[in-house]
Amino acid sequence: MHPTDFTLRGAIDALNEGIISSVELTQAHLDAIGKLNPRLNAYITVTGEQALAQAKASDKRRAEGGAGPLEGVPLAIKDLFCTAGTRTTAGSKILGNFVPPYESTVSGNLLRDGAVFLGKANLDEFAMGSSNGTSAFGPVENPWSRRNDPDTRLVPGGSSGGSAAAVAARLALGATATDTGGSIRQPAAFCGIAGIKPTYGRCSRFGVVAFASSLDQAGPVARTVEDCAILLKSMSGFDPKDSTSADVPVPDFAAACARGVKGLRIGIPKEYRLDGMPAEISALWQQGMDWLRAQGAELVDISLPHTKHALPTYYVVAPAEASSNLARYDGVRYGLRQTAADSDLRDLYERTRAAGFGDEVKRRIMIGTYVLSAGYYDAYYLKAQKVRALIRRDFDEAWTKCDAILTPATPSAAFGMDEKQDDPVAMYLNDVFTVTANLAGLPGLAVPAGLSAEGLPLGLQVLGRAFDEETVFAVGTALEHAANFTALPGLRASA
Amino acid sequence: MSLDSATIRRIASLARIRLEEADVGRMQNELNGILGWIEQLQAVNTDGVEPMAGGAPRGEPAMRQRPDAVTDGGQPDQVLANAPDRAHDYFAVPKVVE
Amino acid sequence: MSYTLEGSTGTWEIVVGLEVHAQVTSQSKLFSGAATAFGAEPNSQVSFVDAGFPGMLPVINRECVAQAVRTGLGLNAQVNLWSRFDRKNYFYADLPQGYQISQFAHPIIGTGEIEVTLSDGTTKTIGITRLHLEQDAGKSLHDQHATKSYIDLNRSGVALMEIVSEPDMRSPEEAGAYLTKLRQIVQYLGTCDGNMDEGSMRADVNVSVRKAGEGFRTRCEVKNVNSIRFVMQAVEAEAKRQIEVWESGGEVHQETRLFDTARGITRSMRSKEDAHDYRYFPDPDLPPLVIEQAWVDELKAALPELPDARRARYTAMGLTPYDAHVLTLEKETAAYFEVVAKARDAKLAANWVTGDLFAAINRTKTSIAEPPVPAEHLGELLDLLADKTLSGTLAKAVFEAMIETGKAPGVIVEERGMRQVMDTGAIDAMVAEVLGKNADKVAQYKGGAEKLFGFFVGQVMKAMQGKGNPALVNEALKKALG
Ligand SMILES: [Mg+2]
Numbered sequence A: 001m002h003p004t005d006f007t008l009r010g011a012i013d014a015l016n017e018g019i020i021s022s023v024e025l026t027q028a029h030l031d032a033i034g035k036l037n038p039r040l041n042a043y044i045t046v047t048g049e050q051a052l053a054q055a056k057a058s059d060k061r062r063a064e065g066g067a068g069p070l071e072g073v074p075l076a077i078k079d080l081f082c083t084a085g086t087r088t089t090a091g092s093k094i095l096g097n098f099v100p101p102y103e104s105t106v107s108g109n110l111l112r113d114g115a116v117f118l119g120k121a122n123l124d125e126f127a128m129g130s131s132n133g134t135s136a137f138g139p140v141e142n143p144w145s146r147r148n149d150p151d152t153r154l155v156p157g158g159s160s161g162g163s164a165a166a167v168a169a170r171l172a173l174g175a176t177a178t179d180t181g182g183s184i185r186q187p188a189a190f191c192g193i194a195g196i197k198p199t200y201g202r203c204s205r206f207g208v209v210a211f212a213s214s215l216d217q218a219g220p221v222a223r224t225v226e227d228c229a230i231l232l233k234s235m236s237g238f239d240p241k242d243s244t245s246a247d248v249p250v251p252d253f254a255a256a257c258a259r260g261v262k263g264l265r266i267g268i269p270k271e272y273r274l275d276g277m278p279a280e281i282s283a284l285w286q287q288g289m290d291w292l293r294a295q296g297a298e299l300v301d302i303s304l305p306h307t308k309h310a311l312p313t314y315y316v317v318a319p320a321e322a323s324s325n326l327a328r329y330d331g332v333r334y335g336l337r338q339t340a341a342d343s344d345l346r347d348l349y350e351r352t353r354a355a356g357f358g359d360e361v362k363r364r365i366m367i368g369t370y371v372l373s374a375g376y377y378d379a380y381y382l383k384a385q386k387v388r389a390l391i392r393r394d395f396d397e398a399w400t401k402c403d404a405i406l407t408p409a410t411p412s413a414a415f416g417m418d419e420k421q422d423d424p425v426a427m428y429l430n431d432v433f434t435v436t437a438n439l440a441g442l443p444g445l446a447v448p449a450g451l452s453a454e455g456l457p458l459g460l461q462v463l464g465r466a467f468d469e470e471t472v473f474a475v476g477t478a479l480e481h482a483a484n485f486t487a488l489p490g491l492r493a494s495a
Numbered sequence B: 001m002s003l004d005s006a007t008i009r010r011i012a013s014l015a016r017i018r019l020e021e022a023d024v025g026r027m028q029n030e031l032n033g034i035l036g037w038i039e040q041l042q043a044v045n046t047d048g049v050e051p052m053a054g055g056a057p058r059g060e061p062a063m064r065q066r067p068d069a070v071t072d073g074g075q076p077d078q079v080l081a082n083a084p085d086r087a088h089d090y091f092a093v094p095k096v097v098e
Numbered sequence C: 001m002s003y004t005l006e007g008s009t010g011t012w013e014i015v016v017g018l019e020v021h022a023q024v025t026s027q028s029k030l031f032s033g034a035a036t037a038f039g040a041e042p043n044s045q046v047s048f049v050d051a052g053f054p055g056m057l058p059v060i061n062r063e064c065v066a067q068a069v070r071t072g073l074g075l076n077a078q079v080n081l082w083s084r085f086d087r088k089n090y091f092y093a094d095l096p097q098g099y100q101i102s103q104f105a106h107p108i109i110g111t112g113e114i115e116v117t118l119s120d121g122t123t124k125t126i127g128i129t130r131l132h133l134e135q136d137a138g139k140s141l142h143d144q145h146a147t148k149s150y151i152d153l154n155r156s157g158v159a160l161m162e163i164v165s166e167p168d169m170r171s172p173e174e175a176g177a178y179l180t181k182l183r184q185i186v187q188y189l190g191t192c193d194g195n196m197d198e199g200s201m202r203a204d205v206n207v208s209v210r211k212a213g214e215g216f217r218t219r220c221e222v223k224n225v226n227s228i229r230f231v232m233q234a235v236e237a238e239a240k241r242q243i244e245v246w247e248s249g250g251e252v253h254q255e256t257r258l259f260d261t262a263r264g265i266t267r268s269m270r271s272k273e274d275a276h277d278y279r280y281f282p283d284p285d286l287p288p289l290v291i292e293q294a295w296v297d298e299l300k301a302a303l304p305e306l307p308d309a310r311r312a313r314y315t316a317m318g319l320t321p322y323d324a325h326v327l328t329l330e331k332e333t334a335a336y337f338e339v340v341a342k343a344r345d346a347k348l349a350a351n352w353v354t355g356d357l358f359a360a361i362n363r364t365k366t367s368i369a370e371p372p373v374p375a376e377h378l379g380e381l382l383d384l385l386a387d388k389t390l391s392g393t394l395a396k397a398v399f400e401a402m403i404e405t406g407k408a409p410g411v412i413v414e415e416r417g418m419r420q421v422m423d424t425g426a427i428d429a430m431v432a433e434v435l436g437k438n439a440d441k442v443a444q445y446k447g448g449a450e451k452l453f454g455f456f457v458g459q460v461m462k463a464m465q466g467k468g469n470p471a472l473v474n475e476a477l478k479k480a481l482g
């Protein structure tokens, strides 16, 4: 077996049993990156030397009996997490060669537990996108391709496209990701892997480049639900440096995976049956229901009446916060500075931001600036906050009837790199099933569950109550076992 | 509500993004497309609804407060390490006239 | 009698409101753990939060909240148990985040009021609209380089209280008295050091003018005035300018102006291309600020005595209203007085502090904070007066010696043998000697030249090197002269 084909759980076991060393495991992944990254572009920065040094130190720690829960496991870090001493770009030109002198809490937690960092994963610029097409460092290619059309290059989804593609192609055992409107779950579904956005406040946002503060959450992507559970446990935890971090205990998520679904009430929201939804998506959803019922769950019809307003709400709230969060990129203290010969300060700002931000980021800053501006605040921003409250209320209502909710993860399989790029709104519709969890702050897990007619992975989504990731993991694991998803992408290290 | 080109220029100016004249029309079309789609929110009845600020799923928790102690700073070189223009221990910008 | 200005079209009244930015006294910043001390090396008191680095997040300092509550209590204001922070968005070189975290819609402190005393002895109540917490910006230095401005972020993120008054003031004097009183209150509370030279307090002065009986006319805001005297000058200068504008048929436009201290006039700040559009919205990095009534009560119980209460107490102790006013003006003066007066004659203590001590401070160019004579020493001097070790004259001489040597009065008395002579035998002997030497003058005295009595007192005291107890000397002379 090729070392990159281990699951994360399998690799931990193999390391524990001395079957493989971290240096060997890390080298195998670096070799795979060397071979495939030039095509996939999943990593913006590969930190090979550092990774091997970390692996060596890890092997030493293990030999001395001091192994952490993720001891020696090579991971990819989305390039939105600040990593001390390693360039962090957020997929944008405007950060230039920014090297943070500090470590994000989440990546710091992984290092604390013994993880090895292979490099920084590509993403949509400032995590704004659903195709990884907005990255200033070029698009990422999905390692999967259509059965009858292998030459069309597909998107991995976004914004965590690099993380998902790296994990699917065996260029990392797992990766950190972030999800503001679906940026973990949609790429996970497109790449045939699992990914969870935990409850808002579960993972610290300290050191994560902010997109929309009230929606951003970090989470893992990995090849199995249990692998996600293991990573999430390390990533989570109260952080006094983030005022929105929740001071709640972190349960053993991996243990919850095996709970089963017997007696659980699974909500099926009728508003998620979209007009014109592809038949294979409906069929997959029905299949998911059948699997859960077969394992002893009870299916309950529920209503989330404000679902159809979720995306427009998101496209007011997220750009508004982003327009403010991205004001700090002004060419003064770090990052790109663009001037003309006679630039005054204002001109410096305008040139720097025009040259440093890509089109999608500019669009969202413009929208956000507009909806907050004098005379429009009430009509747009305040209105959206009220609709957001209604969306949260819908879920509160639903939880009186069910313990978890099952939906499709995405309205389609991965699309071609040249498709959907012209119409921003068409691109936004990718997040139609995922965005409600961000607005309500709830956990959502994407699980690979089947293949489309074209042979591309499709995912199901499990939503849960606030801070009840355990139930979400239990339901996700039940789906995973029933689906027995064994298909592999064409582009992978061992292929 | 449809944005005219003057508004597009004003918003770009507020956001400090240089907008070339040639790009105003394209930006205007894109933003109007997005705003037209967002417009559907006006139809939602939100009478008496408290706006949700912040992302907390169970209503807004109170803010945690830290003790008053000096725990940070004293690192001018790190603060200035990424500066595009560093002058002595300052960040430098084109002269601001007031 | 109310203050007015005469124009060519008649009499004008002025209307003034103040927005005062007071730096909160705290060790660390409002949302970061960097230090707040004044005068540090550039960018040495800067956390990555203060510098607006990617991924950095604010966490509030509880002491800054406490200081705002204390100040609110000192202003007799409503304390809001639920408040919230908003972002005020604008671009400026010394504003690293691109927004200031402030409180816009829901400030921590609501309406209150303070009473000011004017020079004619009357008092006036000035309304407080609100007090909110916000971050200070950094500092731009424009004179270090020909073509560049330099940015120092040491101040960035320091906690400020913005205290907004109602437009209740009607004269430069009232504006000055309000700011003086506000400064006095925060100094007493220890919530702001009130040091205007170091920028710990700055005032934005809103001025408009109107004819009697009119509603408010358009106001202008004079930004960042940094002394009480300049506030008074700015009010007058801006009012005169506006009167001229109105009277020449023009119209005053709402705008932000600067006070040119050298020329004593206000001038328009280079008008911004954008109309201000700060796009305030609730800061999504910060949950609401919720405080407990019990905590507010605790802070209230621990509040130090405020100037008004202290003044009343001093008057009750027998001080004149004027002395009570002078002694409570500065917290340090009152603290000094308290030490001197402790278990002693308060009126005598007040006389020494406002008289000899203040004179000595002027003469030696010192201050009450670093006085020429420590309060404990002055108190001891009063004890020596009370137990008659010293006469009034001797006490003044000892006081001078205290200033020169820094020594305690008891030490000086011992070293220099300055103890007052109370021994009537010794005094009688000296009286006899002086009268014997001046037989001619004794004869003149007995012949009716009674004013010579003072001459005899002077001679006896001189012979005793000033140490004779004046009362006993008088008594002995009267007896001897029959
Ligand atoms: Mg103001």
Ligand SMILES: [Zn+2]
Residues within 6 Å of the ligand: C021, C134, C162
């Ligand atoms: Zn202010």
